[in-house]
């Protein structure tokens with residue numbers, strides 16, 4: 001009888017929709033990292049690139065590093081980009097990774113560090129989600145779900161937040177410099 005109870009409990013645990021719960025809270029735990037609300041923005045038809053944004057909270061006393069990202073379903077490849085200002089001109093370039101500070105937070109957002117999905121296979125529509133992954137030096141490869149926000153959104157649409165106007169619109173930036 002006890003074994004029957006145990007089997008039922010085990011079954012309940014297996015059947016629990018853990019990914020759905022994580023998605024509901026928009027938080028994925030990976031070791032000492034908390035990956036909060038990965039998001040992207042709707043793209044016009046014909047667009048070849050889209051930005052990817054996320055907040056990563058590091059609860060460890062040692063830094064980690066975001067090394068790579070991917071979303072094979074919607075793009076041929078993804079790069080991590082740094083935005084810089086030189087002589088009044090905004091530009092961005094590919095970097096090998098970006099640090100997640102010890103006990104700190106890394107925020108990828110429009111106008112700052114971001115993931116660049118390149119070679120878009122189709123337009124992204126507001127309200128949809130697509131699967132992807134983030135790869136960290138220590139925490140390893142973590143599966144995430146990106147939520148597509150409105151075109152021009154400067155912050156994820158979450159209750160209780162009002163995003164200030166962005167200093168620039170990343171969507172309008174020229175990515176041809178990469179090739």
Ligand SMILES: [Cu+2]
Nearest residue numbers: 081092114116
């Ligand atoms: Cu970029």
